[in-house]
Amino acid sequence: MATLVICEKKSAASRISYLLSDGDQTQKSYYNHPYYELDREGEKYICVPLRGHIIEYDYPKEYNNWGKVDEEDLIWVEPQKNITAKRIVNLLQKTGKEVDRMIVATDYDREGELIGLEAVRFAKKELEDIPVERARFSSLSKGEIEKAFSDLKEIDVDLAESAATRQIIDLAWGAVLTRFLSKASSQYGDDYLSVGRVQSPTLAIIVDKDHEIEEFDPEPYWKITALLEKDFEFEADYKESRIWEKEKADEVYEKVEEADEAKTLSFNEKTKKDWPPIPFNTTQFLSDANKLNLSPSQAMSTAEDLYTAGWISYPRTENTVYPDSLHLEGHLRKLKGSELSEEVKEILSQDKIWPTKGKKETTDHPPIYPIKPATKGDLTGNKWKVYELILRRFLATLAPYGIKRLRNAEFNIEGEEFKSKGNELIKKGWRKYYPYYKAKESKMPELDKGERVDITDVGMEEKETQPPSRYSQGKLVKIMEDEGLGTKSTRHGIIQKLYNRNFISGKVPRSTNSGRSVIDTLEKHAEMVTKPDMTRELEEDMQKIAEEDLEKEDVIKESRDMLQKVLKSLREEEEKIGKELKQSLTDQHSVGNCPECEDGILLIRKSKNGRFVGCSNYPDCKNTYSLPRSGNVKPGKGECPECGAPMVKVYHGGDTEKLCIDINCDHSQEQRYRGECPECGGDMIEQRSYKGKRFLGCSNYPECENTYPLPQKGNLLYAEKKCEECGAPIQKMSKKNKEDWEFCPNPDCSSDEDEEDK
């Protein structure tokens, strides 16, 4: 007797083998892929980890040619299953022959059911009649696993089929619409315009906000503020914090302008508990990591590294409730060995440790928490940043609440009503351990009704209503979750995809021309693809398939019919759509007008050797420029005074250069001249490496290889003098809020050793 246990991933396989054998499992390897063997009640178990899905749907090869395949036909093509993890399939086939029953022990969710079934189908091939059972467990704890393996269920084929339905539908809609838009706008190669059930509604959320901001019409208003003093200065605003008419504002201001006393009409004070945050699920984690300047993709991949190295628990989870199996106190004791040992001890010293809990409780994985203690010596850079965040969050969820003191008062100033609010944290509580959220505090003294308070100043300000702000990437992940778009494992990747497709740009994402026009086109002709409802409806259908209320085939057929209608309506306007898309793509790549011909536009183009700028009138106009090696190039203001070519802005992260597009023109050269090369008498030129790093290099390169490193931020100029020690040209640096300073760029020079950085 032998049993094959199929697990979703390595960590689960290792844990399950351990629990089933009381730690007596053996790790083996098959062509470098690990698996486990163990004995359990005299029976041999082989525990094989998958790597999530091991197959994926795609169309047969003959449909790969976008030009030759009609999208209308593609709708009805049956996709085939391709193996994506060959070695795992081999291992399943090999071990499948050695066993006489199988247990699917993948994650307890819809995809898990399908992932398990995919594996079973490979393992079972020649043994059609061996029994397959399903272990369903809500955590990888001893109790849960024992219970699941002693009470085995049947595999839920309908549930798995519902997941397969989603795959087929997503592929059909994605492939058909992606090909249609790309072909209509002649976007081939890497520049195709993609469409998808999740990515398009997500993009639409960003585009809608951009439209809202563009259409925003600021309205002026006036604000009257009195500065009062009792023990310290504090502000009181006129009862209408925004006064919309200038006359009214003037009228009030005239009355109170010269006042020197305010009479307290009322004063209230109350305290409020400031509750600690709930345990980290993926969304909360990505959102807070974004405050630390990490994109969701960066945060996720860092968390993945920390997880595989055993520092933190599984980072993909929706759960916000610590399971009973996690012994919080014992675990805290373990974390005393971490960098934050003092903080851990403080938390431990509480009489009782009460964790917070969120509304969402799932059974697949615990919330994200630190598994073992780490110090700054163990982890560096982003890894430490992320680990510290997760450790601090864990502590905060076990820490005491804080207390806020809220005060508010109303005043009479020359017959006009003013009001003031105070919000002070009088007990820090959990915020001591979790400094990532800034509490908005404002101080206000204690007052008595009728008390007279001195006025030190009264001011009136003209202000403007502000447009709504853009969504940060962290906020976007949250909105996606609220709208049901994507999953805990895919949301960060979807956002990254929008960047990679050039649909959005910037740290706080804004839509590009192509992103905007893709959404505009879809909204006009296939609105449903831009709405989260499509996902909601698909979810409902999948539920019904799982419950046997609907047949997989019927759902797919209905979806294909709908796709056919959508495609038809798009095709009726194909020419117009193509024109609109092409126009906005031209705008996106334009850097300005061509100085060499009548009506040419200079466009960023790609060649085998990289990118360059060429004229839209090519081949009639052969004007070209090379582009800087790195950075994002956008049109700038005006033309070069020297050669008439357009000025461009080059963005390097937070740093912007303004250059003439012709890097060899005298103006550009002059702008970047930073003194004479002490080695050969050539010009030292400020330039950027392929990676965007700024340095000084000699104009006689490659004959002269003299270079100096430069600080990466701040404005640099040649100080018009040479270093007395080494002869290198002295550089002058100016930075915001700092005094200018001069330095020798030569790192081997001893000239500024006594001088510390200013």
Next chain:
DNA sequence: GCAAGGTC
């Protein structure tokens, strides 16, 4: 070369 979903 198309999607979204797992996981590395």
